[in-house]
Amino acid sequence: xxxLDILAxxxxxxxxxxxxxxGLSLVFGIMRxxxxxxxxxxxxxxxxxxxxxxxxALNLFLAAIIxxxxxxxxxxxxQRVVFNRVLGKxxxxxxxxxxxxxxxxxxxxLEIFSADSRRISGGGVESASIDFGIVTLGWLPLLTFISAxxxxxxxxxxxxxxALGRAFRATSDDSVTVGxxxxxxxxxxxxxxxxxxxxxxxxxxxxxxRANFDPSIGPERLLYAFEAVIIGGLGSIWGxxxxxxxxxxxxxxxxxxxxxxxxxxxxxxxxxxxxIRPSGLFPRAGDRGGR
Amino acid sequence: xxxxxxxxxxxxxxxxxxxxxxxxxxxxxxxxxxxIQDLFFILTMLALAQLWNLLAGYGGLVSVGQQAxxxxxxxxxxxxxxxxxxxxxxxxxxxxxGALVLSIPMAFVAFRLHxxxxxxxxxxxxxxxxxxFAQWKVLGGGTGTSLPRxxxxxxxxxxxxxxxxxxxxxxxxxxLAYWVALLLAALVIGGIYxxxxxxxxxxxxxxxxxxxxxxxxxxxxxxxxxFVYLFVAFGTGIVGALVFLQTARISPNAAFxxxxxxxxxxxxxxxxxxxxxxxPILGVLVFFALQNLLSNYGSWxxxxxGLIAIVVMLFSPKGLWGIVSEQTGISFFPTRRKVxxxxxxxxxxxxxx
Amino acid sequence: xxxxxxxxxxxxxxxxxxxxxxxxxxxxxxxIIGANGAGKSTLLRSVTGVIRNAPDMVVxxxxxxxxxxxxxxxxxxxxxxxxxxxxxxxxxxEENLQxxxxxxxxIGSWGLESVYDLFPVLKEKRKSPxxxxxxxxxxxxxxxxxxxxxxxxxxxxxxxxxxxxVVINDIYAAIPKIKQSGAAIVVVEQDITRALxxxxxxxxxxxxxxxLTGRPSDMSRDAIHAAYFGNET
Numbered sequence: 001x002x003x004l005d006i007l008a009x010x011x012x013x014x015x016x017x018x019x020x021x022x023g024l025s026l027v028f029g030i031m032r033x034x035x036x037x038x039x040x041x042x043x044x045x046x047x048x049x050x051x052x053x054x055x056x057a058l059n060l061f062l063a064a065i066i067x068x069x070x071x072x073x074x075x076x077x078x079q080r081v082v083f084n085r086v087l088g089k090x091x092x093x094x095x096x097x098x099x100x101x102x103x104x105x106x107x108x109x110l111e112i113f114s115a116d117s118r119r120i121s122g123g124g125v126e127s128a129s130i131d132f133g134i135v136t137l138g139w140l141p142l143l144t145f146i147s148a149x150x151x152x153x154x155x156x157x158x159x160x161x162x163a164l165g166r167a168f169r170a171t172s173d174d175s176v177t178v179g180x181x182x183x184x185x186x187x188x189x190x191x192x193x194x195x196x197x198x199x200x201x202x203x204x205x206x207x208x209x210r211a212n213f214d215p216s217i218g219p220e221r222l223l224y225a226f227e228a229v230i231i232g233g234l235g236s237i238w239g240x241x242x243x244x245x246x247x248x249x250x251x252x253x254x255x256x257x258x259x260x261x262x263x264x265x266x267x268x269x270x271x272x273x274x275x276i277r278p279s280g281l282f283p284r285a286g287d288r289g290g291r
Numbered sequence: 292x293x294x295x296x297x298x299x300x301x302x303x304x305x306x307x308x309x310x311x312x313x314x315x316x317x318x319x320x321x322x323x324x325x326x327i328q329d330l331f332f333i334l335t336m337l338a339l340a341q342l343w344n345l346l347a348g349y350g351g352l353v354s355v356g357q358q359a360x361x362x363x364x365x366x367x368x369x370x371x372x373x374x375x376x377x378x379x380x381x382x383x384x385x386x387x388x389g390a391l392v393l394s395i396p397m398a399f400v401a402f403r404l405h406x407x408x409x410x411x412x413x414x415x416x417x418x419x420x421x422x423x424f425a426q427w428k429v430l431g432g433g434t435g436t437s438l439p440r441x442x443x444x445x446x447x448x449x450x451x452x453x454x455x456x457x458x459x460x461x462x463x464x465x466x467l468a469y470w471v472a473l474l475l476a477a478l479v480i481g482g483i484y485x486x487x488x489x490x491x492x493x494x495x496x497x498x499x500x501x502x503x504x505x506x507x508x509x510x511x512x513x514x515x516x517x518f519v520y521l522f523v524a525f526g527t528g529i530v531g532a533l534v535f536l537q538t539a540r541i542s543p544n545a546a547f548x549x550x551x552x553x554x555x556x557x558x559x560x561x562x563x564x565x566x567x568x569x570x571p572i573l574g575v576l577v578f579f580a581l582q583n584l585l586s587n588y589g590s591w592x593x594x595x596x597g598l599i600a601i602v603v604m605l606f607s608p609k610g611l612w613g614i615v616s617e618q619t620g621i622s623f624f625p626t627r628r629k630v631x632x633x634x635x636x637x638x639x640x641x642x643x644x
Numbered sequence: 645x646x647x648x649x650x651x652x653x654x655x656x657x658x659x660x661x662x663x664x665x666x667x668x669x670x671x672x673x674x675x676i677i678g679a680n681g682a683g684k685s686t687l688l689r690s691v692t693g694v695i696r697n698a699p700d701m702v703v704x705x706x707x708x709x710x711x712x713x714x715x716x717x718x719x720x721x722x723x724x725x726x727x728x729x730x731x732x733x734x735x736x737x738e739e740n741l742q743x744x745x746x747x748x749x750x751i752g753s754w755g756l757e758s759v760y761d762l763f764p765v766l767k768e769k770r771k772s773p774x775x776x777x778x779x780x781x782x783x784x785x786x787x788x789x790x791x792x793x794x795x796x797x798x799x800x801x802x803x804x805x806x807x808x809x810v811v812i813n814d815i816y817a818a819i820p821k822i823k824q825s826g827a828a829i830v831v832v833e834q835d836i837t838r839a840l841x842x843x844x845x846x847x848x849x850x851x852x853x854x855x856l857t858g859r860p861s862d863m864s865r866d867a868i869h870a871a872y873f874g875n876e877t
Contacts, residue, residue, distance in 0.1 A: 034407040036355075085605055091406050092353055096561050097604045099355075103554060104597030107590035163746045169734040170743050177730040179714035180692060180723070182747030182793065219549065223418065226411045235734070260433075264422040267415050271400060274412065278403045284734065 006256045007249060008135045014248025015145030016210065018241045019203035020221050021228035022151050023196030025240040028229055030172040030192045031087055033094050037102035039222030041197065044105055045071060045204025046213050047113055050120055060120055064205040068198045075197030079190040087189070102218065109215035120208035144206040151199055152241045158195075159237060168192060172235065220263075227270040233280030242281055246273070304623040308477075315473045319456055319466045327469045331537060333579050334472035338479045338530045339552065340559040340571035342523045345483050348566035349492075350519040351499040353406075356413030357527055358553050359397065359420045360390040362546035364528025365535035366424050372442045373430065379438070379446045383471070383532045390528025391521055393420075398520050402513075414549070421547035435542025443539050468537040475533065479526055484568060486522075487626045495519065558596055562603050564612030568624040573612050645670045645828060646691065646722070646797055651701045651710075653683075653690045660686040662852045668797065673819070673829045675843035677836050679872060682849040684832040685727050688799050692724045693717040721750050723795035727802050727832075729786040731774040738770040740785050745792030752794030753825055759788040762818050780811030787818065797828045804835055816842060836868060848872055 024038050035041075045067060052063035082101075086093035128139040159165040167188050171178045175185040207213060207221070227247050232239025247266045254265020273281070319327060339357070347353045367389030371382035397416050404412045425433045444460045452463040486492050497505035498512045505512060531552070535541050545551075555578065563574020578596075585592035607614055616622065647667035653660050661683045668674050676684045689695045691702055693714035702710040709717055718724075723744070731740050741759055760767040763784040769777060774785055783803055790798055804812040812835075819842050822829060833839035840846060840860040848856040848871040856863065856871035 028407075032407065034410065082601065082605065091410070092347065092565070093604050093608055095353060095355075095407070095410060096557065097601050099554065099557060100597040100600030100604070102597070103550075104594045104601070107594040107597070110590040111594070163742070166735060166739050166743050166746065169739075170732040173732040173734050174730060176694060176714075177726060177732070178743075180694070180718055180726060181743050181789075182715050182718035183743075184713070184715045223411070223415060227415065230408060230411065260422075260426070264419060267419045267422070270415060271412075271419070274408075275400060275403060278408070 002135075005135050006252050008137060009141070010249030010252030011245050012137065012141035012145045012248070013252055014241075014245030015141065015148035016203070016206055016244075017224050017228050017247050018148040018244030019144065019151060019199065019206060020225035021232075021240045021244050022148070022155060022237070023199035023203070024222075024225045025229045025232070025237060026155065026168075026192055026196045026199070029235045029237075030168050031175075031189050032091075033083060033087060033189075034091065034098065034226075035083075036095065036098040036222060037105055037218075038098075038200070038225060039220065040102050040105040040109075040215075040218035041071075041200050042204050042207060042221055043213055043215060043218045044109060045197075045201045046120065046208035047109060047118070047215075049201075049205055049208060050118055053120060060122065060205065060209070064201055067204075068201045071197040071201045072194040075200075076190045076194035079193035080186065083193065084186045084189060102222075106215050106218060113215060115214055115216070117212035117214045118208070119212050120205070122209040126209060140206075140209060144210065147202060147206065148241065148244070151202060152237055155195075155199070156237050164191070224266065227266065231270060231273050231280055233283035235284035236280070236282040239280060239282035298622060298625040300621050300623055301625040312473070312477055316470065319452070319469065324458075324462050324465060327465050329579070331465065331469045331472050333575055334469070334476040335530055335534050336555065336559060336578070337571060337575045338472070338476045339527060339556045340563070340575060341476075341479050341483055341568065342526045342530075343553075343556050344560045344565060344568070344571050345486075346519060346523045348560065348570075349487065349495055349499060350516065352516060352520060353410050354401075354413040355410050355549070355553050355557070356401075356415070356417035357523070357556065358547050358549050358551075359413075359417035360394065360524045360527035361531030361534070361552040362417075362420060362424060362543070363393050364390045364531035365541055365546045366427070366430060367528070368532035368536060369430055369436065369438065369541050372438055373436070376442070379442060379536050380448065380467075380471070383529055383536065386532030387525045387529035390531070391525040394521050394524030397524075398517060402516065402520075417547060417549070421543050424547070425543040431542065433543060435540065435545070437541075438536070438539040464539075465537065468533060471533055475530060479530075480568065482526075484624050484626070487568075487624075491515065491518070492626065558600050560610075561600055562610055564610030564616075566609070567612050567616065567622075568626075569616070569622070570610050570612040573615075574610065577611065646702070646704045648687070648691065648702050649700060651687070651690055651697060653686050653695050653697055655686075655695075660852050661690070664849075664852075664854055666847060666854070668828050668830055670796070670828055671823075671826055673823060673831065673842060673844050675839035675846045676830065676832045676849060677834070677839050677846060677868075677872065678849035680834070681851075683852040684849055685801055686852075687849070688724060688727075688801050688830070688832060691717075692722060692799065715747070718793065719747065719749065721748075721793075721796040722799065723748075723790040723793050723797070724799040725783075725786045725790045725801060725803055727805070729782050731782055731785055731789075733773070733775045735774060736771050737766055737774050737777065737785055740774050741766075741788050741792050744789030745794075748793030748795075750794035750796070754791040754794050756792075759791055762791075762821060763788060778811075780807050780814065783807060783811075783815055784818075787815065791822065795827055797830070798822065799830045799832075801832045802834065803831070804833065804838065812838070836872070850874055 020042060024035065027033050027035060048067045049060060049063045052058050052066060053060050082097060083094065086097050122140065126140050129136050130139065130142065159168060167178065167183050170181065171183070171185045171188045178185055224247055228243035229240055231246055232243035246269060250269035251262045251266040255262035343357055364386035368379065368382040368386035371377040371385050372379050401409055401412050401416060430436050443464060446464065446467060448467050449460060449463045452466050456466065494505065494510045494515055497510050498515055535546060559574035559578045560571050562577055563572065564570025581596065582592065585595060603610055645668055648664050651661055651664040664687060666687065676687065678684050686695065690697050693712050693716065697710040699708035699711040704720055704722065709720070732743065735743065741756060765781060766784055766788065769781065774782065777785065787803065803815055816838060819829065831839060831842060843860060846858065846860055846863065847854055848868065850871060856867060
């Protein structure tokens with residue numbers, strides 16, 4: 001067994017999980033919203049791209065670029081109409097609303113697309129690979145990882161170097177006082193959810209290219225995404241990358257030992273990290289294990 | 292000064308409950324097999340919903356991982372029957388204890404988290420349980436196994452039922468399962484009601500409303516949360532074992548399914564009304580009615596369920612029962628304490644419910 | 645410019661204000677004094693939309709604003725230095741100042757440079773996290789943050805709370821300069837002397853009602869004492 005190879009695969013898989021997690025990190029970090037439908041949105045994005053590609057014979061990257069603003073709008077509207085009305089100190093209403101949304105979306109997709117597995121064809125990129133001497137890396141995983149790092153980098157720039165990012169951070173600190181600054185926290189939440197959906201679209205593209213997808217796989221992706229966010233620590237965008245990589249590496253090593261242990265390995269590492277550091281690896285000051 | 296919880300509606304409920312119980316026990320004499328099976332489903336979902344309501348609605352512990360205990364209870368029961376030849380009815384209780392025992396390390400991990408982290412943590416733990424039990428090759432591994440025929444035909448009580456009502460062994464098993472479900476549902480509801488009326492129940496409300504303030508009057512929040520979590524685990528384990536006794540077949544995906552044992556349960560509690568014993572009762576009836584109405588429409592049924600949950604949460608967070616109790620003020624399971632000073636009741640203060 | 649008419653406010657079932665009539669004219673400095681729990685902060689919160697009231701209870705430049713949300717009110721040129729300062733821990737000193745001004749349409753002389761002129765110590769600490777500053781310095785950031793939007797009305801809620809007298813002097817030294825830029829100022833204070841020294845007019849609140857109002861020079865010590873504490877022995 002080539003452990004270096006396994007490590008490399010794990011890191012690259014971590015890139016995909018980071019893409020799953022990045023949008024969630026944004027939304028969870030700013031408004032503590034646990035969106036249980038997040039994974040289903042990724043799958044829905046994959047179906048949307050598939051439809052665009054198959055109906056209009058579009059290049060898949062172009063399809064993703066077209067789908068992105070639509071997804072932004074969807075997130076924005078959802079936040080303003082539904083989520084803003086249930087956000088508050090009680091975690092149950094948002095949890096239940098997004099649970100309901102998750103079930104509704106999964107079954108909606110089931111009705112429209114049936115339970116068949118689909119794949120977005122990347123025209124050969126899926127099987128291409130590059131030989132780096134010590135390791136051979138697949139083109140698609142490499143591209144996924146690079147996109148993940150780019151997305152994290154971009155989100156970081158937005159968060160720390162723009163006025164919008166200032167508003168994000170301030171709203172996450174104190175949404176009442178941010179109103180006193182003339183900033184409408186509900187509007188900020190809506191932009192955040194919209195932005196998260198743009199990242200979801202990117203994640204959807206790579207999910208669709210990498211593996212077969214069907215309407216039911218959302219919840220499992222949600223779990224990986226949340227694990228990455230929680231391991232990374234609330235409010236840390238680079239932390240989400242670290243979390244994603246950790247889960248990816250754990251899963252790949254688990255699979256190398258025994259294919260049936262892949263997912264279990266990821267969950268166990270998550271629980272271990274949580275036991276040792278309930279606030280995650282790089283938490284913002286003031287967050288103690290979700291308190 | 293006297294503190295009391297009895298109300299006229301509450302006394303009426305007690306009488307009605309007793310009557311319903313007696314009718315329920317006698318039902319197999321004249322009901323069809325499919326009605327018995329439907330009632331079994333309703334009663335087991337009701338029990339699970341009441342337990343989840345205790346945990347989340349009263350205890351403030353929002354878990355989306357209770358399917359872990361359904362699966363653990365069921366698997367322990369199957370293990371006792373298949374590996375040790377135990378009578379399945381006894382094995383039910385072992386299933387409950389198995390869930391209780393495993394809930395201890397699970398609580399240890401989960402209680403390090405709060406709020407949303409706790410919810411996700413319980414889900415992950417349930418997934419870990421599913422994946423671990425899928426490794427248990429003796430009980431069928433990933434594909435699962437069935438209860439052996441010798442065991443299912445010789446459950447204690449089956450012969451008695453056949454002599455009373457006739458019918459095949461399978462039908463008799465359904466009746467037996469139904470009776471046990473009736474008993475369990477009554478015990479669960481009665482037990483929860485007794486708990487809430489006790490001092491422990493008052494402490495639970497205090498902890499849910501304001502943990503720090505509760506601590507300042509000597510209420511140990513940690514101990515209460517542990518107690519409730521373990522109690523609910525035990526109950527959920529027994530009910531889970533019973534469900535899979537009736538189907539006589541188990542697999543990890545079925546036993547640890549988040550949809551059947553958490554999503555449906557949560558919907559029942561939310562739509563019916565969280566934080567009130569009456570809520571899940573109303574919820575399970577609505578749920579069952581919806582399932583029958585829409586059963587031919589496959590995924591539309593689940594979609595509708597999801598959309599209804601969203602609408603209820605947006606417009607009536609206390610569910611359908613919340614609407615009823617706000618309009619009428621009725622409480623069939625009164626837990627509010629009224630303070631009587633010189634024979635005159637104080638006005639209700641909502642924080643004492 | 646701004647007035648309240650028969651303002652009633654409550655926190656859930658707890659009633660805090662009982663029919664307050666209050667006004668501020670452009671460029672004026674008004675002080676609100678009163679003991680703890682008298683309703684001073686509640687009054688400011690009602691004006692700034694943190695607490696919502698009936699629309700007519702708060703009127704600004706002729707428009708009823710009582711039911712507006714705080715971000716809408718802020719954009720009308722009303723800024724608050726909140727009780728307890730409430731800086732944003734995730735932001736640096738400079739970012740806290742910047743966020744004070746980023747949503748406003750007000751034109752005026754206040755910007756980063758002029759705020760740093762007012763409170764020079766902040767310039768050295770501009771890149772530090774706001775939580776690393778002393779209490780007095782944090783109060784300066786809070787005041788500067790409110791100024792960044794060039795408000796026509798500045799509300800200061802207990803800016804001396806928890807600070808040493810020397811530090812309070814530094815903060816109050818800024819008030820005249822703020823006055824010069826033309827803003828009206830409302831100061832909520834428990835320290836009567838300081839309030840009277842800086843104000844054109846004074847309101848005294850007790851248990852949610854106005855017990856005394858007028859110019860500082862027209863008020864006797866005894867009258868203030870009675871209005872502040874009530875007639876207990």
